[in-house]
Amino acid sequence: MKEVILLPDGECYLRTDFLDTRGADHFFSHLKRTAVWRQPRLRLFGKTVRSPRLAAWYGDPAAVYIYSGAVHHPLPWCETLQQLRRQIEACTAARFNSVLLNLYRNGDDAMGWHSDDEKELAADAPIASLSLGAPRCFVMRHKRRKNLASVKIMLQHGSLLVMQGATQRHWRHAVPRTRKPVGARINLTFRLVSQAAVQPAS
Ligand SMILES: O=C(O)CCC(=O)C(=O)O
Numbered sequence: 001m002k003e004v005i006l007l008p009d010g011e012c013y014l015r016t017d018f019l020d021t022r023g024a025d026h027f028f029s030h031l032k033r034t035a036v037w038r039q040p041r042l043r044l045f046g047k048t049v050r051s052p053r054l055a056a057w058y059g060d061p062a063a064v065y066i067y068s069g070a071v072h073h074p075l076p077w078c079e080t081l082q083q084l085r086r087q088i089e090a091c092t093a094a095r096f097n098s099v100l101l102n103l104y105r106n107g108d109d110a111m112g113w114h115s116d117d118e119k120e121l122a123a124d125a126p127i128a129s130l131s132l133g134a135p136r137c138f139v140m141r142h143k144r145r146k147n148l149a150s151v152k153i154m155l156q157h158g159s160l161l162v163m164q165g166a167t168q169r170h171w172r173h174a175v176p177r178t179r180k181p182v183g184a185r186i187n188l189t190f191r192l193v194s195q196a197a198v199q200p201a202s
């Protein structure tokens with residue numbers, strides 16, 4: 001079922017039943033075991049800190065991504081991620097050349113406020129976010145219109161959230177820490193890195 005998320009200045013929808021429980025269980029345990037997880041260091045207010053989650057970056061060779069002052073080359077697609085990419089491209093009618101995996105080991109792992117509007121990403125291209133494992137709260141806040149209430153979405157096992165259009169220009173999002181006992185969660189954001197931004201000028 002496609003559930004439109006009403007967002008002024010943005011365009012988002014959720015497919016709660018993108019994967020059935022069996023399929024979601026399979027992808028969760030396979031990726032948790034086989035993805036090449038790293039805990040990157042981040043530069044934050046002049047200090048180097050360990051990221052509060054594990055991450056892995058996969059994609060086409062040209063999908064190079066620069067964040068936190070470092071150049072990240074993608075790992076080559078594995079068959080499981082290719083399969084998910086094909087399924088997500090069919091469902092969204094969009095094209096993706098890379099995917100960022102995040103592993104939140106428990107409620108202490110989190111993602112701070114940001115928008116996915118880096119110059120390497122194709123402007124206004126959809127980002128498709130697949131959630132596997134423990135449900136976590138995903139919060140969105142408008143960048144300027146402070147009178148707008150924040151939007152909270154519980155991202156369930158097997159659900160697909162699609163953010164597109166002007167969403168990243170006008171909204172930030174986060175996955176806050178929680179004191180509730182929660183198990184591990186994997187999130188995959190399928191993205192389109194613009195080739196023009198990463199190819200050296202000739
Ligand atoms: O874990 C999530 O649901 C969000 C991940 C995210 O915002 C990102 O990878 O940019």
Ligand SMILES: [Mn+2]
Pocket residue numbers: 114115116173
């Ligand atoms: Mn994001």
